[in-house]
Amino acid sequence: xxxxxxxxVLATVLLLLGAGACSDSGDxxxxxxxxxxxxxxxxxxxxxxTVAGSAGCGGTAPVTDGHLxxxxxxxxxxxxxxxxxxxxxxxxxxxxxxxxxxHGAGSNKEEQLVYSRFQPYAEEDGALLVxxxxxxxxxxxxxxxxxxxxxxxxxxxxxxxxxxxxIEDELCVDPDRVLITGMSSGGFMSGSLAxxxxxxxxxxxxxxxxxxxxxxxxxxxxxxxxxxxxxxxAVMSYDGGxxxxxxxxxxxxxxxDHNGCVGPPTDxxxxxxxxxRSWSGCDAPTDLYTVEGGGHAWPxxxxxxxxxxxxxxxDATEIIWQTFRYAWPTEAx
Numbered sequence: 001x002x003x004x005x006x007x008x009v010l011a012t013v014l015l016l017l018g019a020g021a022c023s024d025s026g027d028x029x030x031x032x033x034x035x036x037x038x039x040x041x042x043x044x045x046x047x048x049x050t051v052a053g054s055a056g057c058g059g060t061a062p063v064t065d066g067h068l069x070x071x072x073x074x075x076x077x078x079x080x081x082x083x084x085x086x087x088x089x090x091x092x093x094x095x096x097x098x099x100x101x102x103h104g105a106g107s108n109k110e111e112q113l114v115y116s117r118f119q120p121y122a123e124e125d126g127a128l129l130v131x132x133x134x135x136x137x138x139x140x141x142x143x144x145x146x147x148x149x150x151x152x153x154x155x156x157x158x159x160x161x162x163x164x165x166x167i168e169d170e171l172c173v174d175p176d177r178v179l180i181t182g183m184s185s186g187g188f189m190s191g192s193l194a195x196x197x198x199x200x201x202x203x204x205x206x207x208x209x210x211x212x213x214x215x216x217x218x219x220x221x222x223x224x225x226x227x228x229x230x231x232x233x234a235v236m237s238y239d240g241g242x243x244x245x246x247x248x249x250x251x252x253x254x255x256x257d258h259n260g261c262v263g264p265p266t267d268x269x270x271x272x273x274x275x276x277r278s279w280s281g282c283d284a285p286t287d288l289y290t291v292e293g294g295g296h297a298w299p300x301x302x303x304x305x306x307x308x309x310x311x312x313x314x315d316a317t318e319i320i321w322q323t324f325r326y327a328w329p330t331e332a333x
Contacts, residue, residue, distance in 0.1 A: 053095030054168035054175060061092050062171065067119075075162040077135045077142075077154040082163060083109045084171070085129035087122045095174035097127040098167065099324070100160070102186025104208075105140035105149070109133050112183065115301055121321040127177075130167055132159070140185040143192035143211075149185070149243065156189060157196055164200070179324045181205040183298055184235065188245070192216065194223045203327050205320035207298050209236045209244075212251035222259040222284035226323045227252060228316045230294020232308055238290075252277065252288040259284040271313025274299075285323065289314060 062069055069084040090096055099122070103112035109131035113119075122129050134141045135151050142150030143157050150156075167173060180201050182190040191211030194204035198220035207228045211217075229248045231238045240247035256265065260283035270276045277288040291299055295308015300315030 052175075054171070054173040056168055056170050057093060057095055057172035059092050059170075059172070061090070062086055071166070073162055073166050076156065076158040077151065080132065080135075080159055080163070081109070082130060082132040083113065084167070085113065085119060085122060085131070086171075087119070087126060087128075089123055089126040090128065090172075091126065092172050094126065095172050095177075097125055097177035097179070097324070097328070098173050099127060099129050099179040099181065100164070101129060101131045102141060102180075102182030102189045103131070103134065103139070104182070104184035104186050105134075106138035107183070108139060112186070115298060116181070116183070117301070117317050118321065121317070125325070128167070128171060128173065130163070132163055134185065134189075141182075141189035143189050143196075148188060157192065160193060160197065175200065176202065176329050177324075178202050179205065179320070181207070181320055183207045184209045184296065191245070194225065195220045198223050203320070203324045205316075205323065207316055208233060208296050210251055210255075212245050212254040214254075217254075217258055220258070222282070224284045224286075224323060224327045225255045225259060226285075226287045226289070226320060227255070228289045228291070228299050230291040230297065230308060230311075232293050233296045234308060235296040248288070248290070252286070256282065256286045259286045261286055271311065273309075273311050274313045285327075287323070289316070289319070 064086050067085055067087065069086060071084065072079050072081045099118060101112055101116055101118060103109055113131050118129050121127065133139060134156070135154050140149055140151065141156050142154040144150055145155060146152045168175065178201050180190045180193050187206030187209035188211055190204050190206040194201055195211060195213065195217035201223055203224045205226045210227055229238055236244050238248045245251050256279040261279035262281035265277045265279045268276045273292045273294065275290045275292065277290065279286045289299065291311045293309050294311055297304060297307045297310040298316055299311045300317060301310060303310040
């Protein structure tokens with residue numbers, strides 16, 4: 001996608017969102033958020049260490065069109081499209097952190113790139129952003145086949161394996177710094193990967209949907225987990241119900257238990273409409289950000305009327321990235 005095309009997508013997305021358009025079964029992209037205050041830890045460990053990179057290290061710098069690479073591969077479901085954001089600070093001989101960002105149902109990779117706004121963080125840290133497209137009409141993720149509104153004949157866990165292998169073969173990636181995040185259906189995809197591919201994930205940051213399944217997660221390794229959900233989410237009810245992974249407080253406690261946390265959680269009000277719940281003594285940090293009165297929205301993003309209230313008290317993108325940075329290895333891999 002060219003720079004002009006990217007600008008056109010941004011303008012179109014903002015126009016649609018300003019008109020309150022969204023899919024009945026998912027979420028649409030968004031645009032730049034208001035400046036917010038993050039409550040995440042801002043101190044990051046020293047990253048000036050030698051790391052073992054992927055097979056793609058040592059090649060030539062990719063030729064991008066406005067920072068973007070369009071790609072496709074054959075995987076579960078047929079031809080699968082993806083987008084890679086390559087920052088100016090990327091170097092083909094330095095293993096880069098990589099973030100896989102999954103869109104919501106009814107959205108797509110371009111809209112999610114605009115909505116979640118990870119580009120400044122990628123530039124700062126020389127990180128790659130990988131945004132794939134799901135399949136189906138509307139497009140949605142299928143980590144468990146047709147279960148939980150998935151698409152028949154599609155296994156997106158296999159697609160992730162193929163996609164990550166392709167990225168690591170073609171670009172210089174640090175396999176010890178991998179972020180998985182996504183919105184709604186993409187949050188469900190993120191949680192599924194945290195359970196089934198825990199040995200390959202550094203941090204998982206779902207937004208408005210997750211997964212908590214003992215059958216899938218029982219043998220998984222602890223994974224740093226940060227989650228965001230609004231109490232008035234009309235698509236994925238905060239209190240659980242049909243088509244949801246369960247009540248948010250219960251699914252978050254599941255992840256706290258899975259991550260070895262001990263004792264009861266601590267709640268701290270960090271804004272007029274946001275409560276941060278954290279656990280202590282964990283093998284991997286576990287955090288929940290509850291937006292009181294919040295809708296089916298990405299905290300800190302542009303407000304979308306039909307999605308409900310979007311808080312400006314926190315920025316989910318900043319918190320997720322700071323959690324990611326704090327979890328980076330401090331010794332050579």
